[in-house]
Amino acid sequence: MTTFPGVDSDLSGVMQAVFAKHAAAGEQDASVFDGALWEELTGLGLARLTGSEDSGGSGAGWLEAAELLSAAAASGVRAPLAEHDLLACSLLEAAGLPVDDRLRTLAEVDVDGLALAVAWARCAQRLVLVWPAGGGWLVADVDPSGTTEIVPGTNVIGEPRDGVSVDLGAVQGTPIEGSLVEQHRRKGAVARAVQVCAALDRALALSCEHATTRHQFGRPLSRFQAVQHLIADMAAECALARAATEAALAAAMRTDWAGDEVLFRIAVARSCAGHAATTVVRNAHQVHGAIGTAIEHDLHRFTRAALAWRAEFGSVDQWDRRLAAIVRDAGSDGLWSLIAD
Amino acid sequence: MSAALRLVPPMSADPAATTELRHDVRRFLADQRGRGAYRPRVDCWLSAWDEDFTRALAARGWLGMTVPQEYGGHGRSFLERFVVTEELLAGGAPVAAHWIADRQIVPSLLTYGTEQQKQRYLPGIARGEVFFGIGMSEPDSGSDLASVHSSAVRADGGWQLNGSKIWTSGAHLAHAFIALVRTSPVDPAHRHDGLSQFLVDLDSPGIRIRPIVSMSGSHHFNEVFFTDVFVPDEQVFGTIGAGWTQVTSELSFERSGPERFLSTFPLLAQLTRRHDGADLGRLVGRVAGLHQMSAAVAGALERHEPADVPAAVVKLLGTATEGDIAEVAALLTGDEEPPDPVWRELVDTGLDQRPGFTLRGGTSEILRGMIARGLGLR
Numbered sequence: 001m002t003t004f005p006g007v008d009s010d011l012s013g014v015m016q017a018v019f020a021k022h023a024a025a026g027e028q029d030a031s032v033f034d035g036a037l038w039e040e041l042t043g044l045g046l047a048r049l050t051g052s053e054d055s056g057g058s059g060a061g062w063l064e065a066a067e068l069l070s071a072a073a074a075s076g077v078r079a080p081l082a083e084h085d086l087l088a089c090s091l092l093e094a095a096g097l098p099v100d101d102r103l104r105t106l107a108e109v110d111v112d113g114l115a116l117a118v119a120w121a122r123c124a125q126r127l128v129l130v131w132p133a134g135g136g137w138l139v140a141d142v143d144p145s146g147t148t149e150i151v152p153g154t155n156v157i158g159e160p161r162d163g164v165s166v167d168l169g170a171v172q173g174t175p176i177e178g179s180l181v182e183q184h185r186r187k188g189a190v191a192r193a194v195q196v197c198a199a200l201d202r203a204l205a206l207s208c209e210h211a212t213t214r215h216q217f218g219r220p221l222s223r224f225q226a227v228q229h230l231i232a233d234m235a236a237e238c239a240l241a242r243a244a245t246e247a248a249l250a251a252a253m254r255t256d257w258a259g260d261e262v263l264f265r266i267a268v269a270r271s272c273a274g275h276a277a278t279t280v281v282r283n284a285h286q287v288h289g290a291i292g293t294a295i296e297h298d299l300h301r302f303t304r305a306a307l308a309w310r311a312e313f314g315s316v317d318q319w320d321r322r323l324a325a326i327v328r329d330a331g332s333d334g335l336w337s338l339i340a341d
Numbered sequence: 342m343s344a345a346l347r348l349v350p351p352m353s354a355d356p357a358a359t360t361e362l363r364h365d366v367r368r369f370l371a372d373q374r375g376r377g378a379y380r381p382r383v384d385c386w387l388s389a390w391d392e393d394f395t396r397a398l399a400a401r402g403w404l405g406m407t408v409p410q411e412y413g414g415h416g417r418s419f420l421e422r423f424v425v426t427e428e429l430l431a432g433g434a435p436v437a438a439h440w441i442a443d444r445q446i447v448p449s450l451l452t453y454g455t456e457q458q459k460q461r462y463l464p465g466i467a468r469g470e471v472f473f474g475i476g477m478s479e480p481d482s483g484s485d486l487a488s489v490h491s492s493a494v495r496a497d498g499g500w501q502l503n504g505s506k507i508w509t510s511g512a513h514l515a516h517a518f519i520a521l522v523r524t525s526p527v528d529p530a531h532r533h534d535g536l537s538q539f540l541v542d543l544d545s546p547g548i549r550i551r552p553i554v555s556m557s558g559s560h561h562f563n564e565v566f567f568t569d570v571f572v573p574d575e576q577v578f579g580t581i582g583a584g585w586t587q588v589t590s591e592l593s594f595e596r597s598g599p600e601r602f603l604s605t606f607p608l609l610a611q612l613t614r615r616h617d618g619a620d621l622g623r624l625v626g627r628v629a630g631l632h633q634m635s636a637a638v639a640g641a642l643e644r645h646e647p648a649d650v651p652a653a654v655v656k657l658l659g660t661a662t663e664g665d666i667a668e669v670a671a672l673l674t675g676d677e678e679p680p681d682p683v684w685r686e687l688v689d690t691g692l693d694q695r696p697g698f699t700l701r702g703g704t705s706e707i708l709r710g711m712i713a714r715g716l717g718l719r
Binding site: 201205208211222223225228229231232235236239240241242243244250264265267268269317321322323324327328330331333335336339341 | 346347348349351352353356360363367427428431432606609610611613614616617618619620621622623625626627628629630631632633634637651654657658706708709710712713715716717718719
């Protein structure tokens with residue numbers, strides 16, 4: 001069974017198998033790029049899943065990409081899947097610039113050439129820079145070892161989130177539409193929503209497994225109504241987050257990421273997934289008891305990841321406020337049309 | 342590892358396919374409001390009974406939509422009906438008169454009704470002239486529905502009913518209900534056996550209806566007493582002894598619909614004029630996500646897939662959200678501003694109706710139990 005309906009089940013099986021194998025090799029240090037895994041993903045055509053076939057990509061769509069992100073997240077494997085394929089290479093292709101198999105990430109820097117928390121920057125062989133200039137936007141594909149300074153940082157689960165400083169005066173940029181920049185922000189936001197959903201679903205599955213196998217007072221935890229209710233609330237939130245995220249993906253595919261409707265659906269997905277994480281993470285740890293807080297237990301690979309990812313490409317509060325602003329602009333008579341049309 | 346557990350089916354329909362229908366309903370509602378035919382109400386599907394409005398909807402073909410044309414209906418899809426009901430609720434329209442009949446009696450009659458029963462009730466429902474109540478809960482049987490005591494015993498040419506039903510919305514105005522009663526004594530090992538359903542006309546001799554006035558002073562609920570009420574054989578609903586299966590199927594229609602997250606939508610719409618904080622965004626996000634989930638469940642019901650667990654998910658989250666909308670609105674409302682009567686009525690109704698949201702049609706606690714069972718925990 002695939003996570004996203006419509007994805008080929010054999011392809012999904014390949015994805016799950018490759019991550020399961022790497023997960024079985026033991027927990028990785030998320031801050032260290034796993035070159036062997038990346039080589040394998042490249043060989044399977046998964047590293048540039050959505051790239052055009054002309055440029056060496058696999059020509060797949062966002063549903064397949066979402067399936068891939070979910071498979072990695074559900075296995076607790078960290079890799080720059082979204083950053084390379086869905087963001088950096090996608091933007092280069094959209095700008096008509098050449099792409100190859102070298103690992104890339106996308107850094108949106110300011111006029112001074114600075115960006116905070118660029119995912120996987122220190123591991124990338126090429127940095128795709130985008131920056132505002134003269135009322136428009138420029139993009140460039142650069143070798144980070146040249147004019148770039150990288151200050152290592154991580155998110156809470158140890159994935160590289162590095163500061164980047166570039167001397168823009170030494171970089172030759174190609175003009176692109178500002179709408180492309182906005183679309184890639186949206187893609188990043190949806191990628192994280194997909195990852196959050198996968199991590200929350202895994203936390204739910206682990207909680208079901210723990211509750212049915214762990215015995216206290218002579219019976220499985222799942223026999224206690226209080227525990228059943230904790231897990232039922234988790235399941236409901238997981239379902240809401242997934243419904244909202246799938247609706248955002250469907251809107252993105254209908255509109256090719258452009259326009260106000262998809263922004264509203266993405267904001268809904270990020271709000272629902274963000275708040276779902278509150279309930280799911282809290283209840284998953286409550287159900288697991290103290291062992292769930294130990295590094296030797298798997299649970300934190302999903303609960304902490306969900307909390308880290310829901311805070312990227314915009315905090316939950318920022319997405320809630322964006323939703324409120326969209327609603328305010330639509331007016332009380334336009335609210336229902338936003339939701340239903 | 343295996344793919345994730347999926348409690349709610351994926352959304353399959355293209356929303357653009359029903360846009361025109363949505364806009365038709367929206368224009369109709371704007372026109373009705375323009376004529377002063379109604380003002381948007383909180384909990385309109387329980388408390389706003391307006392038979393003229395119901396007949397106006399029927400004239401548009403928006404009642405009995407899924408009923409085949411041979412029974413006076415319109416042969417539309419369940420998803421089209423879903424779209425119309427969503428629009429009516431979002432508009433806060435007075436739809437209580439026909440709500441129960443159109444929502445759950447129609448699909449039940451189509452599944453379990455005899456030819457004679459379908460001919461007798463469906464055309465009137467589709468015309469907006471025949472209204473129904475629900476005959477499930479009893480004074481001693483709330484969440485534990487299988488414990489009903491009301492009974493039917495064999496009589497010449499039919500059955501004789503004794504007992505009572507409670508929380509029957511609109512029984513004082515409705516024409517009939519489907520009563521769930523015991524037709525054989527409880528077998529403790531198989532307590533869901535021995536239950537049966539009967540179509541009971543509420544003007545039958547031996548029926549007495551007592552109003553139960555709500556704490557706000559409004560009257561929707563009733564207690565219905567039967568004393569030796571004769572129900573002829575042709576009014577047996579479905580199969581004697583199969584009442585539990587039948588009632589469970591009825592509950593999927595009762596639980597998953599848009600009235601489980603839109604009861605306070607008119608209040609949310611007004612809230613956007615007064616508030617633009619993050620909590621407003623959170624509420625709008627949840628309502629929008631619930632719209633997707635509820636539509637997905639409608640798709641499952643259309644395909645005749647079992648939907649009791651996904652319906653429970655929609656109702657559990659949706660009714661909590663409806664209540665949260667009332668709460669956020671109430672927290673913003675005090676005596677520091679001059680009173681706005683329209684706003685106050687929406688807020689006060691929201692607060693008064695809120696306890697019912699998470700009780701009626703299956704309490705949140707029962708729903709959590711159903712979801713836990715769906716996950717294999719019990």
